[in-house]
Amino acid sequence: MSALKPTVAAENTTGARFRLASWHVWGAALLLGVGVGILVVLLQRHGSAGAKAAPPLHAAAVWPAGARPAPDFRLRDAGGTPFSLRGLRGRLLLVTFIDPVCRDLCPLEAQTLMTAVRGLPPAHRPRIVAVSVNPWADERSNFALDATHWHLGPEWRWGVGTKAQLARVWRDYDIGWQSSTKTIAGVTVHQVAHTEGSYLIDASGHERALFLAPYSATDVLATIRDLG
Secondary structure, X not given: OOEEOOEEEEEOOOOOEEEOOOOOEEXXXXXXXXXXXXXXXXXXXXXXXXXXXXXOOOOOEEOOOOOOEOOOXXXXXXXXXXXXXXXXXXXXXXXXXXXXXXXXXXXXXXXXXXXXXXXXXXHHOOEEEEEEOXXXXXXXXXXXXXXXXXXXXXXXXXXXXXXHHHHHHHHHOOOOEEEEEEEEOOEEEEEEXXXXXXXXXXXXXXXXXXXXXOXXXXXXXXXXXXHO
């Protein structure tokens, strides 16, 4: 079952943003049709015939080479440089979905992925693209704090854009997402909930595995080695 976690980003009436406390909710399986049912959707998106019937225990789902082209997207990184998924072909890639102001599950997932890639020789380390799930919090100051506190390495690259651009990526990768807003003492608070999931994409641009939280660095490394 996937973990779904609301986090909060807020802005005051002058537009200056600050972060409020975040919290998490485990097992919200009905939110946007994710949870247990997400595996059914994922296996059917490009046809279930190409999926292995019994994925290894360390991955929620795996697919054979060439069965599932990863949906392309164009976003910007933390420095504002445009990039595309297609442009990153030629090397293993991990695509994950992260809230830059989260202080519970997202940091754990980021550290898990960084530990996994550091377990491989530098020349064989996958890149990590972290697609933001909180467009209200996509600021360089937040990314800088994350780099320090989450111990992010050069393999990590944020993917940011407008809410519409990001929503298209969430939808293409079956990431459940929901937000609500409320005003407290003149402050607009954005509450965000999303699926904690990461995809392993091979050098040819095909999805090979899906990890749903909680998972470990050992799970990711074992899957990479199993798939060769």
